[in-house]
Amino acid sequence: KAGVTQTPRYLIKTRGQQVTLSCSPISGHRSVSWYQQTPGQGLQFLFEYFSETQRNKGNFPGRFSGRQFSNSRSEMNVSTLELGDSALYLCASSRGAASSYNEQFFGPGTRLTVL
Amino acid sequence: DAKTTQPNSMESNEEEPVHLPCNHSTISGTDYIHWYRQLPSQGPEYVIHGLTSNVNNRMASLAIAEDRKSSTLILHRATLRDAAVYYCILRDRPSSGSARQLTFGSGTQLTVLP
Numbered sequence: 001k002a003g004v005t006q007t008p009r010y011l012i013k014t015r016g017q018q019v020t021l022s023c024s025p026i027s028g029h030r031s032v033s034w035y036q037q038t039p040g041q042g043l044q045f046l047f048e049y050f051s052e053t054q055r056n057k058g059n060f061p062g063r064f065s066g067r068q069f070s071n072s073r074s075e076m077n078v079s080t081l082e083l084g085d086s087a088l089y090l091c092a093s094s095r096g097a098a099s100s101y102n103e104q105f106f107g108p109g110t111r112l113t114v115l
Numbered sequence: 116d117a118k119t120t121q122p123n124s125m126e127s128n129e130e131e132p133v134h135l136p137c138n139h140s141t142i143s144g145t146d147y148i149h150w151y152r153q154l155p156s157q158g159p160e161y162v163i164h165g166l167t168s169n170v171n172n173r174m175a176s177l178a179i180a181e182d183r184k185s186s187t188l189i190l191h192r193a194t195l196r197d198a199a200v201y202y203c204i205l206r207d208r209p210s211s212g213s214a215r216q217l218t219f220g221s222g223t224q225l226t227v228l229p
Binding site for chain 2: 033044108109
């Protein structure tokens with residue numbers, strides 16, 4: 001079974017630009033979550049999508065947005081990039097069903113550098 | 116979300132057992148205790164989880180205190196590949212349609228010495 005894939009793996013942008021990151025979950029998984037990892041703040045939750053609907057949102061400004069498609073693939077967008085947006089962006093997929101298991105499977109991440 | 120407290124770092128010798136502690140004194144009755152680890156240059160990966168009883172899987176064991184205010188992740192024989200940051204996370208019971216996000220703390224950096 002293929003794991004979670006994220007594209008691109010590395011990205012360099014300049015301040016003020018916008019960026020779109022893509023995540024393909026494990027086949028059959030309907031929930032996709034996004035996290036930001038920085039040396040200073042650690043791993044922080046951005047948002048979660050299930051069946052094309054945003055179910056949960058972390059404490060990030062509106063410049064961070066996302067969406068999920070009918071095939072469960074997800075994209076996240078960051079507009080008007082700031083230097084502080086430089087981070088590793090991780091996507092995680094989960095079945096999303098009600099079970100005690102519901103572990104999240106993480107992709108390798110997209111390393112975004114804002115210059 | 117209830118918080119967890121872990122030591123910043125620990126060291127272990129290869130092929131010896133490792134006990135990684137986690138304190139969660141404000142845990143609620145519906146919180147599951149999850150452990151994830153993050154190997155260098157990789158995304159986090161699930162290790163184990165439990166609610167009240169001790170749990171074992173192929174990767175590790177989870178020992179949960181009777182009052183549930185602390186837990187210990189046990190790696191029975193540490194290998195060099197186990198060097199990672201280990202995160203102890205409390206997570207409310209799942210519901211249909213929501214994965215319930217993981218709230219990561221700073222974790223414990225485990226160094227395995229050859």
